[in-house]
Amino acid sequence: MMHLLAIIADLYTPLLIFIWLFYLYQEGATRGAEIKVLLLSLLLVYTVMFLDNYFNIWATWELDYSTHSGLALIFVVNLTWRNKILRLFAPLSLLVYCCLMLKLNYHSFADILTTLLVLLPALLYWQKGLKN
Numbered sequence: 001m002m003h004l005l006a007i008i009a010d011l012y013t014p015l016l017i018f019i020w021l022f023y024l025y026q027e028g029a030t031r032g033a034e035i036k037v038l039l040l041s042l043l044l045v046y047t048v049m050f051l052d053n054y055f056n057i058w059a060t061w062e063l064d065y066s067t068h069s070g071l072a073l074i075f076v077v078n079l080t081w082r083n084k085i086l087r088l089f090a091p092l093s094l095l096v097y098c099c100l101m102l103k104l105n106y107h108s109f110a111d112i113l114t115t116l117l118v119l120l121p122a123l124l125y126w127q128k129g130l131k132n
Helices: 002-026 028-055 067-080 084-103 109-131
Strands: none
Touching (some): 002 084, 028 067, 028 109, 067 084, 067 109, 084 109
């Protein structure tokens, strides 16, 4: 059973990317801006990861920065702005994914929460800029 859950967890982010690409190619007018925001968001997630690895920021509190949560959050934030259905299901899917990571002991609740809280303000700001 745990093996199946691990496979599901491994497929979550690729599924989000596939859905994001589907919507990206439907909305050609904003494609360039969407890709810039994606690249900026990826840069943020990995910069925080490198800073954490170098300065042991999360380890100071006996936590672990969750790159998996950060990557998923990028796509969830973007998909949330797409339509009413995704506004409900994208965050719900992230919640289920976080529960799955807890069940599999990939990360603690505090690991996931602190990662999301650090990244979310910038991701929301950039995403909101796309829609204005």
